[in-house]
Amino acid sequence: MHLTAFTDYSLRVLLYLGNQPEDKLSNIKEIATIYKISNNHLSKIVFELGKLDLIETNRGRNGGIRLAKPASQINIGWVIQQTEDNLELVECFNKHNNACILTAACRLKHVLNEALVAYLQVLSSYTLEDLLLNKDELQSIFQLEASKNQLI
Template sequence: MRLTLYTDYALRVLIHLALHEDRLCSISEVSRAYDASHNHLMKVVNKLAHDGFVETVRGRSGGMRLARPAEQITVGDVVRHTEDGFSLADCSGCVLSPACGLSGVLAQGVAAMLKVFDGYTIADLLADKTTMRRLIARQSPLGIGTV
């Protein structure tokens, strides 16, 4: 199974905001830091705000920040909100499905994966904040994201 780019961007946005919890961040800043599509990030941030992960502030000096502490946002919760489904295979049309155990095994696999994701928060992903901030600053042509 592979997570979508949408989920990847959602996690990157949340990590970025957690790294810069002392200030508001802009979508343009995140876009430059991760070389990600600004338009795609706008959609991601809108969904994250709608789902209560991100708080947005309008206006000239506006931006976004985490809506709650990074320690309270699990990777599993983000994945559940950003992925459409978790079906690894479509067994519905298979002639063997009434007697086959594959769908049950796949369902157990997905449940195990989500259980692992539920065991980690966004804060857990920030192993070395100083190095992470430095790497973001190097990527950004304007040095945005430095502390």
């Protein structure tokens, strides 16, 4: 299974925001600089995460972004299912565009579906809070990157 960059970056944004104090507002430029991601791409991700009610955005001069709910309420499997546009591992998973001649007799599709279900079940057993158990280590990395980029 391969996650898109959109999902990868979405998870990174959540990890960054989840590692910040609750009262701190972060901004797209800061996160983009730390992760070396384009501001434009990150803006689209932040917009989508906002639509999913995962982050809240405050506009204006003193605006910024932060988690919209506690990290314990953000399920990783759900985030991945919302941010991935295609979880079809093989052609036959798509009922509309399946031209595989083996579909009627193929047992592989059942095995792959079972694997996908297991993959999503494992991811769904974790919350953002579970991924933040090493907050001190993550904070050190963020601070190092921020100092390299003179964000502090």
